[in-house]
Amino acid sequence: MPIRTDPTPRPVAAALVAVPASSSERPAGSVAPSAHAGPSRPAGRPVARPAPRRPDPTITRLAVAAGGIATISALLAAIASAAIPAGTAAAAPTTGTAATPGSVQTIVKYVYVQPGQVNPGTGLATVVTPPAPLQAPAPVVTRQSGAKP
Amino acid sequence: MIGATAVAAAPTSPSAVHPRAVHRSRAMGGGLGIHVAVADDTALVAAELDAARVAARVRAWAGRLTRHDPASDLMRANADPSGVVPVRPTLAAALRWAADAADLTGGIVDATLLRERLAAEMTAHTGSTTRSGSALAPAGVPGLPSGAASRPTWRLERARHRSAHLHREPDVAFDLDGVAKGWIADRALALLDRHPGALVDADGDIAIRSAEGDAWEVGVADPRTAGAQLAVFVLPGASLGAHYGLATSGISVHRWAGPDGERHHLIDPRTGRPAATDVVQATVLAGSARAAEAWAKTAVVLGLIAALNVLDRAPILGAILLASDGRVLAVPRTTRWLA
Numbered sequence: 001m002p003i004r005t006d007p008t009p010r011p012v013a014a015a016l017v018a019v020p021a022s023s024s025e026r027p028a029g030s031v032a033p034s035a036h037a038g039p040s041r042p043a044g045r046p047v048a049r050p051a052p053r054r055p056d057p058t059i060t061r062l063a064v065a066a067g068g069i070a071t072i073s074a075l076l077a078a079i080a081s082a083a084i085p086a087g088t089a090a091a092a093p094t095t096g097t098a099a100t101p102g103s104v105q106t107i108v109k110y111v112y113v114q115p116g117q118v119n120p121g122t123g124l125a126t127v128v129t130p131p132a133p134l135q136a137p138a139p140v141v142t143r144q145s146g147a148k149p
Numbered sequence: 150m151i152g153a154t155a156v157a158a159a160p161t162s163p164s165a166v167h168p169r170a171v172h173r174s175r176a177m178g179g180g181l182g183i184h185v186a187v188a189d190d191t192a193l194v195a196a197e198l199d200a201a202r203v204a205a206r207v208r209a210w211a212g213r214l215t216r217h218d219p220a221s222d223l224m225r226a227n228a229d230p231s232g233v234v235p236v237r238p239t240l241a242a243a244l245r246w247a248a249d250a251a252d253l254t255g256g257i258v259d260a261t262l263l264r265e266r267l268a269a270e271m272t273a274h275t276g277s278t279t280r281s282g283s284a285l286a287p288a289g290v291p292g293l294p295s296g297a298a299s300r301p302t303w304r305l306e307r308a309r310h311r312s313a314h315l316h317r318e319p320d321v322a323f324d325l326d327g328v329a330k331g332w333i334a335d336r337a338l339a340l341l342d343r344h345p346g347a348l349v350d351a352d353g354d355i356a357i358r359s360a361e362g363d364a365w366e367v368g369v370a371d372p373r374t375a376g377a378q379l380a381v382f383v384l385p386g387a388s389l390g391a392h393y394g395l396a397t398s399g400i401s402v403h404r405w406a407g408p409d410g411e412r413h414h415l416i417d418p419r420t421g422r423p424a425a426t427d428v429v430q431a432t433v434l435a436g437s438a439r440a441a442e443a444w445a446k447t448a449v450v451l452g453l454i455a456a457l458n459v460l461d462r463a464p465i466l467g468a469i470l471l472a473s474d475g476r477v478l479a480v481p482r483t484t485r486w487l488a
Contacts, residue, residue: 108457110478113380113469113487117476138381138488142432143353143370144399145330146179 166363167345168193172200177211177330179352183337186346186360196344203340207333207351213239214329216263226315227263227322234315236305241313244305247328250443257447259418261302263324266416269423270405326414330354331396331442338392338438346386349438354396356438359386365393366488369432369469372401379477380469381488382434393466394438398445399430417450424450427473431456434467434486444468453478 112118167186170193174181183203185196213222222240236244247260303317334349334356341347345360348367357365363386368378384393400413400423417424431448435441444465448456453472460468460480467483479487 108454109461109481110457111481111484113477113479113483136381136488137376137378138366138368140182140184140348140350140355140366141353141368141370141378142350142355142395142397144372144397144402144430145177145326145352145354146402147353147370147372 165365167360170196170200172197172204174204174208176204176208177215177333177352178217180350181207181352182348182350183341184348184350184365185341185344186363187344192344199341199344203337203349206340207337207349210239210333210336211329213237214243214325214333216324216326223323223325230319232317232319234317235308236313236315238311241305241311241315243325243329243332244313244315244323246332246439247323247325248305250328250439253440254443254447256418257450258327258443259416260323260325260328261321262416262418262421263322264320265418265421266324266326266414268421269412269414269416327398327442327446328439331356331394331438331440334438335394342390346390351438354438354442355394357384357393357395358390359384359393360390361386361388367395369397372399372430372471379432379471380479382467382486383488384434384486392436394435394441395432396435396438396441396445397430397432398442398449399428399471400424400426400449401429415446415449424452426450426452428453428456428470429473430471432469433460433465434483435465441465 165186167188168190170185170187172183172185181204183200185200187193187196212218215221216223216227218224219228222237226234226236226240244260247258250258251260303315303321306314306316308314330351331354334351334354337349337351338347338356338358341349342358346358346363346365348358348365349356353370355367357367359365365384367382367384369380369382371377371379382395385391398415400415403414404411406412412423415424415426416422426449428449428451431445433441433445433448435444444460444463445468448460448468448470451459453470456468456470457478457480465480467486468480469483470478472478
């Protein structure tokens with residue numbers, strides 16, 4: 001979302017202040033001298049009420065923008081960390097001539113479906129459950145297209 | 150394309166509680182099996198007739214989508230030189246799924262690789278190949294290439310009566326292998342929804358609806374030994390019918406010798422060549438046969454470690470991979486579904 005940086009006061013805020021006709025040449029948003037007139041002025045004469053003092057909108061907007069940037073950065077960091085699935089770890093190579101600077105190993109999880117199979121020791125995989133026993137053949141088979149059932 | 154048909158009583162599965170009618174025939178260059186679970190034996194005859202009717206529909210769909218018949222809707226569209234081609238509803242629906250599958254898999258499943266596949270087959274003798282499509286973008290999504298954004302060279306515009314207009318660049322030619330069988334299995338299964346449960350086996354890509362209290366057992370073929378199975382899935386039912394899809398892709402059946410070694414039919418869209426992979430075969434269990442087919446092909450193309458990494462996060466129920474070193478590995482959550 002774009003952040004407003006235009007310091008021009010909002011028109012609706014300026015309209016809340018009654019301004020003498022002579023003040024039309026003043027910069028918009030400036031406060032007329034008559035606004036500080038005391039209570040001895042004749043009744044019925046338009047009296048300009050003092051405009052409420054407001055902080056510089058530029059500073060406020062810069063502060064809001066900084067806060068927004070910080071919030072978005074925190075959200076992005078949280079999303080990035082959540083995108084790494086459980087069990088996946090990035091680690092620098094611990095040894096190696098085979099490791100190139102900056103290379104990253106990804107640990108993936110899998111199970112061996114057939115008994116007796118072992119991890120070949122590549123360091124890329126972790127066995128997370130014992131192998132499941134092979135059962136009796138089923139009457140329906142999924143296979144590569146063109147393969148004989 | 151059309152083979153002999155037979156209607157037979159189903160072999161009783163240990164997990165089956167409903168009687169099942171079975172129709173077996175040939176379609177899509179392979180075997181077609183349609184299994185229908187019925188409430189009782191009196192419904193078997195009607196189920197057998199339904200199965201035969203659905204088998205005829207399957208053959209009709211396959212006939213429109215095959216690349217092996219110049220008169221098919223697919224090949225007529227491929228042969229049409231114009232940039233905007235009217236396509237009939239079956240081809241339009243299959244192409245829509247092809248586009249979805251490409252998005253789902255980061256562009257790994259790409260139905261526009263006909264020229265690359267034919268070139269690979271021809272270079273079994275010449276030893277060279279070229280790629281006419283655009284290269285995929287570098288990987289962006291973890292584990293998957295972000296190629297879908299760079300590759301669209303075609304699109305469908307809906308027309309009347311579920312047909313469409315195909316807009317494409319001149320060199321785009323479609324090959325629906327790897328996309329159509331699962332889609333056909335799902336579509337056929339939907340025609341059997343008046344029965345408690347059903348299974349459609351479209352040459353190894355399988356769509357299943359399992360009724361409450363029932364279960365379907367499906368084995369995973371071991372391509373190294375005829376008749377052997379790597380594992381057996383048991384797929385239980387639910388009150389409204391649980392839907393499953395199982396599909397297997399691999400490089401051990403369609404392969405041939407080339408001047409630079411053995412080649413196979415699964416093209417990696419990132420290179421335009423047969424995928425350099427250490428996955429011999431991938432079987433995926435998902436919520437539909439078409440999704441299972443897309444992910445199985447993706448797993449083979451990506452290779453073992455990348456495939457395990459991607460499948461662990463993919464919207465699937467499980468996957469079993471046969472590695473080139475003989476190991477049989479599964480994504481951990483697969484074990485829930487194994488016998």
